[in-house]
Amino acid sequence: MNTNFSRLIGVLALAALVQSAHAELKWEQPSVDLRPGFNDKQAVAHFKYENVGNTPVHFKSVHASCGCTTAQTQNEQVAPGQKGEITATFNIGGRTGTQVKTVTVQTDDPERSGIVLTLKAVITPLLEFQPTLVYWQNGEEPKPKIITAKANKDAAIKKLDVASSTPDFTAKVDAGSAPNEFRISVQPRDTTKAVYATLTIKPDSPANTGNMFAAAARVMPPAPTSGTAITPSTKASVSTARHDLATPAPPPAGSPSQ
Amino acid sequence: MKVSAVRQALLLIALAFVPAIGEAIYFRDKVSWQSPDRSSEMVNLDQAQSWGANAIWVDARPDNEFEQDHVPGAIPLNEDRWNELLPTLLAQWSLEKKIVVYCSSQSCNASREVARRLRDEAGLKDVFVLRGGWDEWLKNRR
Helix, strand or coil: HHHHHHHHHHHHHHHHHHCCCCCCCEECEEEEEECCCCCCCCEEEEEEEECCCCCCEEEEEEECCCCCEEEEECCCCCCCEEEEEEEEECCCCCCCEEEEEEEEEEEEECCEEEEEEEEEEEEEEEEECCCEEEEEEECCCCEEEEEEECCCCCCCCCCCEEEEEECCCEEEEECCCCCCCEEEEEEEECCCCCEEEEEEEEEEEECCCCEEEEEEECCCCCCCCCCCHHHHHHHHHHHHHHHHHCCCCCCCCCCCCC | HHHHHHHHHHHHHHHHHHHHHHHHHHHHHHCCCCCCCCCEECCCHHHHHHCCEEEEEECCCCHHHHHHHHCEEEEECCHHHHHHHHHHHHHCCCCCEEEEEEEECCCCCHHHHHHHHHHHCCCCCCEEEEEHHHCCCCCCCC
C-alpha cells in the first residue's frame, strides 16, 4: 500500500514538474483581415506573439501557402516572456477580390507545434471590366460591342480615356446605367480580315497614380469548315494561324471566296 | 463483462464526439465541405494531349518556374502580372480552341483561379484545369 502510494506521489510530482516547465507561444491574432488601397502593390500582415511559457520556443519552419506571399520571423528563438511578430507580405500583382493566404509555422512547442496563420485581403481594384475581350466573327456585321467598366466608388473617376493599339477599331466612352459605371463602345472598321487590338484605358482620377488598364478587341480569322478534323496534315496550318493573326488563314479548298 | 466493455466503448465514442462537434462549429469557415474541383472543368493529361494543336496551354505558375521549364508552346499567364500577360493569350485564342491551364501540382490553386477569371472576366469558353498540373506532365514526360 505504502509502495503504491509512493509511486502515485512520484507520478504526480513528475507531472507537476512537466507542467511547470513548458513553452507556449500565444498569438494575438492568428487571422488578419486587410483592405489594401487600389494603388497598393503589397498587403502586409503582422502576426504578433508572446512566449507565455517558461522555456524558450524555437521556430522550426515558416512557410507561406503560395509564391505570392513571403513570411519572415524576427527571431529564431523566443525567450520566455519575449514578444515578437511574423510578418507576411502578400504581393497583390494583378489579383482582385478576396484573397486568402496562409502561413504555416512549426515550432518545438510540445503543446502546439504547428499553427496556421491566415491573411485575408479584400482587393477592390480601381476599375473592373466586363468583359475584357470583345470579338467579332469574320464577316459579322461590324456593330459596336460594349465593355462595361465599373469604377471604385472611392476613386471619384470623372472620365476614361480609351485608345486602340491599331486604327482598326474605334472606342467611345459614355456614362453607364449605374453610378460609377462607364460603357465603352468598341467597333471594328471591317470584319473581313483578322485583327487584334489592345485597348488601353486610362482613368482620370485624382486617386490614380498612373495606373493603366487593358482590354482587347478582335476580329476572328475565318472559322475552319465544320467537320474538319485536326489531323497531322492540318496541324501545321492551325499552328501557323495561331502565330500570325494579322494574316487571315486561307479558305479551305472548295469553299466559296468572300 | 462483455456488456461493460461495450458500454465503455460507447462512452468513449460519445466523449470523442464532444470536442469533434465543438471543433466543427469553431472552424466552420475553415472546413472545406465540398471539393473545390468542379469535375466539368478538370481535364486529364491524356485528354488534353489528344486535343493536339486545338489546345492552348496556359502556365499559371510564377514567372521563375515558367522560365525553368514549361509545357512546349505554353503561354505564361499568372496573377502576378495578369494585366501584362493576358493580351498574349487573347491574341492567340479562337473559338474552336480549348484552353488548358496548369499550375505546379494537384494542390495548387493558381490554375483554378486563372481559369475562373478567363471564363468570368474575358468570357472565354472551353477553359479547363489540368488535373495534377505540372507534376503530372513531368511524370508522363519521363
